[in-house]
Amino acid sequence: MVIKRELLIGGEEVPALDGATTGDHTPYNGELYATVAAGKPADVRRAVDAADKAFTEWAETAPSARRRIFLKAGDVLEARADEAVEIMAREVGGVHGWALFNAGLASNILREAAAATTQPLGEVLATDTGEALSLAVREPVGVVGAFAPWNAPLILGVRSFAVALAVGNTVVLKPSEDAPIACGLFLADVLREAGLPAGVLNVVTNAREDAAAVAESLIADERVRVINFTGSTEVGRIIGTTAARHLKPAVLELGGKNALLVLDDADLGYAVDAVTFGAFTNAGQICMSADRVLVHRAVAEEFTTRLAAKAASLPHGDPADTGTVIGPLIDDRAAQRVAALVAEAVDAGARVLAGGGEPDGARHAATVLDRVTPDMRIFAEEIFGPVCTVIVVDSDDEAVAIANDTPYGLTAGVLTEDARRGLALARRLHTGIVHVNNQTVDDEPQAPFGGVKSTGYGRFGGRWGVEAFTDTRWITVAGKHAGFPF
Known part of the structure; x- marks a missing residue:
């Protein structure tokens, strides 16, 4: 049976505005596995609208409440591991052991995101201004534009949004055209089951021929403040250049040799x-x-x-x-x-x-x-x-x-x-x-993960991930009235 999925915008599953769909095929035998909505730039704007509307309430949600959602999401994903294995086999050709590893590590990334909700978000600074209190405070940036790849769809799909959400941002996720379910819609299902409020995570799938236009519209939207991309260095250069043109920071995790x-x-x-x-x-x-x-x-x-x-x-x-x-x-x-x-x-x-x-x-x-x-x-x-x-x-x-x-x-x-x-x-x-005394393929959600040179910049994991998806503000509180020269 062919699976049919729509976009996820504002907590609702909705078709693309023009009703377009695209096929999702099984690598092993070429069979049609699913049809998904083929979003366009107009659908991206709808998703950003929803994320922007949900931001203030989500950012003000108590850290303990956010933590409960991510802990539950880790358990939900772990419980749905068999379903995840089947999706990965059909959608990206992932073998059984690799798919189980994806489900296990992705579950732990969600649990590590739960820990990020209560990490220190500031420090007291030294100051020469009398009795003033000088603070460096980290706050969520707003809407994050996330791009998730197909090759490790559960791990990299979760990593594209988990910490960003945990620290109070909302997200619009564009999953790979090769894995729109595994690295996008299925993970959104897990978060919704865990209690994530409507509009906090939105998913826009698209046809391959529309990928550039959809990416450009997501990055260009002035309400999107940080870009998170994992994929090839070739495409990462385009994403990074586009983000820079709009004066937006990006986390880029790209290729390796x-x-x-x-x-x-x-x-x-x-x-x-x-x-x-x-x-x-x-x-x-x-x-x-x-x-x-x-x-x-x-x-x-x-x-x-x-x-x-x-x-x-x-x-x-x-x-x-x-x-x-x-x-x-x-x-x-x-x-x-x-x-x-x-x-x-x-x-x-x-x-x-x-x-x-x-x-x-x-x-x-x-x-x-x-x-x-x-x-x-x-x-x-x-x-x-x-x-x-x-x-x-x-x-x-x-x-x-x-x-x-x-x-x-x-x-x-x-x-x-x-x-x-x-x-x-x-x-x-x-x-x-x-x-x-180990090989090159290793990952732990609490460790700083990322590369140098043409592999990109920015880090995931632990406090490094928190820093990537928050802004640092300087706030002072005067202890007494100041004296002014005029």
Whole structure:
């Protein structure tokens, strides 16, 4: 049965003003999964109207009341995990384990948002003005424009709005055209079930051809004060430039070209398992995926042989099958792009150790390449598919130099049994996140998450997320009448 969903505006499910809809297809077999309302700029204005109208009352809602809603939302999402798993399989090709991980982490992001409701929102400042009280006070900004991507739809969908709402803002959410339900409407259902008032979270879905116009109208609306975008660096540049043109701050979490260093003292069994997880989880469609493995020459031959065998053994197939590890990419075009990167590299001298070949629709084999050189596109471009490249290095210094030789800077990992050596290398890596003796795909809702360089700016998690979605005001209270010179 094909699911049908409308926009969510002011707590009501409503069609687009012109009645337009768009199709939402299953990556594994191309079947129509859902039809959703195809919003336009006029629908964005309706959503911002609703968010703006709801703002004052929501901002004045007691922190304890907001906390109860987010705690309940975490429990609701956890209880609906099986439903979330089915949605992710049908809508984005997410395999069972990945979908359960999404549901679990997204539930905890909601609980961490509950904690944000009662974080300190100011401090007392030193002042030279007599008996005056000088305060720095953080207050909600108003309406936040949020953009959620398809690849980790529950995690990144919740992250796009949770803390912004928790600290008293209202939100208009534009979910990805590839996952309008998983990263948008389903999550809004969870929040409504938890008691979120009407108009506090609004969702505008759209057809792919209208994406630019919808995004522009959301950013341009003068009542929208902060933009939150997670997605590709290419689109993030457009979002960031548009926000800057309207003098609005943006939180941008963009692409990555993440390196995982395997040192000569690493436990090779553990390293193979760690790299396999970091490279092939969600078919490599994660901004944190490890698509560059920098391995010391002393252990390279054994490590690479074992990694290739492990990659070749991973079960591929229907994401609805609980035994599947590698599901489809988001669509046939994405699989063809990955295959082209591999083929170009092979033509230029790279060697396929596992996988490779032509994709089957949206499905691409888990692939390991070595003999990759800097002149190949795959050396520099984010792969965003089930492919990792193995690059042999002769020293820690060479590994660091290669790892840093990229415009991206999201995450990295250092696999070593010497924590001091790993920490020393971690301090030299130009990324927002480094994991010593772990792989690159890791996330905790209370930690500062974000990158540097072309991976964007701003941080999610803990007090950093609160800072991103509040304004700091300076307020003074005079202790006595001041003296004036005239």
